Amino acid sequence: MSILRLIHRWVGIFLGLQMILWMVSGFIMSYYDHDMVEGNHLRKAPIRSSLTLTPVNDLSQILASLPLGEQILNISAEYFRGQNIVKIRTDHATRMFDAKSGEYINIDADYAKTIARDDFTGEGDITTVSEIIAPTLETRESNGPGWRVDFNNAENSSLYLSAETGQIWERRHDQWRQFDFFWMLHIMDYQNRKSFNNWIVILASWISLWIALTGFIVLFESLSKGDFNFIAPLLARNKTTRFTVKSKDGHFNKSYSSKGHHTLFRVLAAENINLPTSCGGGGTCGLCRVQLKPAPKATPIDYRKLSKEEIREGYRLSCQHHQFDKSTISLPDSLFGKSKLSFKVD
Amino acid sequence: MNIRFLIRKYHRWLALFIGLQALIWIASGVYMVTVDLDYIHGDQLAHKMDEPIRENYQNLISFAEIQQLYPSASKIELVQWLGAAHYRLSDDDGSHLIDARTAHVISPLTRDDALRVAEYHFAQEGNIINITLLTDQKNAPSELNGRTLPLWQVSFDDEIASNFYISPDSGILVTRRHEYWRMFDFLWMLHIMDYENRTDVNNLLLIISSILGVILSISGFWLLFYSFKKSRPQNVRRDK
Numbered sequence: 001m002s003i004l005r006l007i008h009r010w011v012g013i014f015l016g017l018q019m020i021l022w023m024v025s026g027f028i029m030s031y032y033d034h035d036m037v038e039g040n041h042l043r044k045a046p047i048r049s050s051l052t053l054t055p056v057n058d059l060s061q062i063l064a065s066l067p068l069g070e071q072i073l074n075i076s077a078e079y080f081r082g083q084n085i086v087k088i089r090t091d092h093a094t095r096m097f098d099a100k101s102g103e104y105i106n107i108d109a110d111y112a113k114t115i116a117r118d119d120f121t122g123e124g125d126i127t128t129v130s131e132i133i134a135p136t137l138e139t140r141e142s143n144g145p146g147w148r149v150d151f152n153n154a155e156n157s158s159l160y161l162s163a164e165t166g167q168i169w170e171r172r173h174d175q176w177r178q179f180d181f182f183w184m185l186h187i188m189d190y191q192n193r194k195s196f197n198n199w200i201v202i203l204a205s206w207i208s209l210w211i212a213l214t215g216f217i218v219l220f221e222s223l224s225k226g227d228f229n230f231i232a233p234l235l236a237r238n239k240t241t242r243f244t245v246k247s248k249d250g251h252f253n254k255s256y257s258s259k260g261h262h263t264l265f266r267v268l269a270a271e272n273i274n275l276p277t278s279c280g281g282g283g284t285c286g287l288c289r290v291q292l293k294p295a296p297k298a299t300p301i302d303y304r305k306l307s308k309e310e311i312r313e314g315y316r317l318s319c320q321h322h323q324f325d326k327s328t329i330s331l332p333d334s335l336f337g338k339s340k341l342s343f344k345v346d
Numbered sequence: 347m348n349i350r351f352l353i354r355k356y357h358r359w360l361a362l363f364i365g366l367q368a369l370i371w372i373a374s375g376v377y378m379v380t381v382d383l384d385y386i387h388g389d390q391l392a393h394k395m396d397e398p399i400r401e402n403y404q405n406l407i408s409f410a411e412i413q414q415l416y417p418s419a420s421k422i423e424l425v426q427w428l429g430a431a432h433y434r435l436s437d438d439d440g441s442h443l444i445d446a447r448t449a450h451v452i453s454p455l456t457r458d459d460a461l462r463v464a465e466y467h468f469a470q471e472g473n474i475i476n477i478t479l480l481t482d483q484k485n486a487p488s489e490l491n492g493r494t495l496p497l498w499q500v501s502f503d504d505e506i507a508s509n510f511y512i513s514p515d516s517g518i519l520v521t522r523r524h525e526y527w528r529m530f531d532f533l534w535m536l537h538i539m540d541y542e543n544r545t546d547v548n549n550l551l552l553i554i555s556s557i558l559g560v561i562l563s564i565s566g567f568w569l570l571f572y573s574f575k576k577s578r579p580q581n582v583r584r585d586k
């Protein structure tokens with residue numbers, strides 16, 4: 001086999017497998033409830049507070065306490081867990097202060113624990129609280145320092161929250177982790193699981209598109225071949241086809257009749273004469289060849305699998321022909337073993 | 347009957363039903379992975395989105411004063427808007443935008459204000475060809491994905507037919523849309539088979555189709571494998 005065909009074959013196998021992975025992962029992702037994957041089912045509904053803000057007094061003082069050189073992008077007065085706060089976002093960090101006292105609000109491990117406990121409505125107790133310095137696979141959508149709070153429940157829940165603002169980043173659990181694994185398979189970004197604009201998936205999808213398009217051409221070819229023809233079988237459903245089967249050496253010789261519009265391959269199979277096949281009647285393996293007399297007109301698929309000489313001799317692919325009324329079909333002797341007709345060649 | 351014959355037979359019918367969808371999945375996937383997502387989001391269209399506050403707080407109206415003016419405010423923000431400091435606050439009546447130097451209430455934005463916001467943020471070549479205040483939620487453009495109105499729609503005459511959507515209450519450039527985004531959204535709809543809202547990945551049609559897709563791909567792979575395996579001796583014999 002030439003190297004090109006070898007490459008072709010392996011590319012085919014790899015992409016065939018990837019096609020299966022795309023389908024399986026696509027199914028899993030549509031089957032898993034999205035809200036559940038995001039962990040929203042175990043989240044306490046946010047309490048809409050009707051309190052009004054109390055005057056912010058010492059903003060100048062707070063501003064003066066910021067490190068020099070940071071540019072302020074946003075200052076806000078709002079509520080945080082029932083407390084009036086001032087939140088200042090600069091190009092370096094976000095900080096929260098008590099609106100009255102001007103005191104810096106530090107979200108330490110203990111505070112993170114309380115916040116997570118209040119948000120989480122599922123089973124289990126908090127086991128560990130750990131610091132997040134750089135984004136991990138599970139917090140890849142968020143930046144800045146954070147806390148990971150783990151629960152000892154069956155789903156292995158982990159809540160992630162910002163150490164700057166106390167905002168819950170993510171509500172992760174095993175179902176999300178499974179989902180994320182399939183997401184990785186789907187977008188083929190095996191490292192960060194983030195970008196579907198990576199060259200592996202671009203290459204794989206373009207080649208798949210080419211394969212799918214050629215697959216469709218094959219499909220339409222078989223359409224014209226009559227595989228999807230509804231009319232011919234209907235018209236021919238009462239038609240009787242009579243034919244004779246004999247072995248080359250003449251020991252076996254028997255007449256048959258069949259009803260309806262079926263391929264010779266199928267009709268013989270129904271009579272328990274099982275021709276060899278590896279494509280199952282798709283016209284691609286060429287193993288189902290038989291010699292007919294008289295022979296129907298050869299199709300392009302016959303020409304693909306048989307030599308001109310064989311065609312002249314009346315060889316045809318039995319899976320491709322429906323018209324063989326009054327033909328004699330010669331089959332190799334090997335098909336008829338001692339226990340007549342029950343010998344399976346495949 | 348031969349097992350492979352059965353696979354062949356049903357693979358073919360399945361292929362007819364699901365094959366077209368598989369082709370759509372692949373073709374839409376090709377587009378989505380090939381066109382850069384940041385470009386789809388329109389990052390290149392807008393700039394000066396998050397600018398630092400330049401004025402000294404001392405010279406501005408203070409938070410305390412704003413709170414006295416709007417005692418029911420539940421959140422007050424000081425931001426840079428069109429190059430100057432502004433207060434943006436939300437109370438029972440929604441959002442308001444206030445000049446932080448004069449306490450002048452900007453919201454709701456006039457057509458001229460919307461034009462200024464659009465021109466300020468637009469980072470590409472092109473002229474504004476249309477400004478419309480959208481208020482009718484029922485007839486909102488589908489490209490807004492159900493965002494609440496009112497919004498100013500500002501259309502540009504650039505090559506990719508960009509639209510900016512600006513909130514008249516907060517003055518924020520809420521979102522931007524362009525041809526590549528619209529194509530992405532359309533193909534996403536075809537990809538997840540939610541033809542109504544284009545958002546629900548858990549719809550029954552998709553679940554069933556993807557199960558069929560799994561069966562199709564596995565049976566197709568099985569056939570591919572067998573046509574590799576057995577066609578060799580056949581070819582050798584013919585080549586003689």
Ligand code: FES
Pocket residue numbers: 265276277278279280281282283284285286287288289317318319320
């Ligand atoms: S059965 Fe394979 S070609 Fe006919």
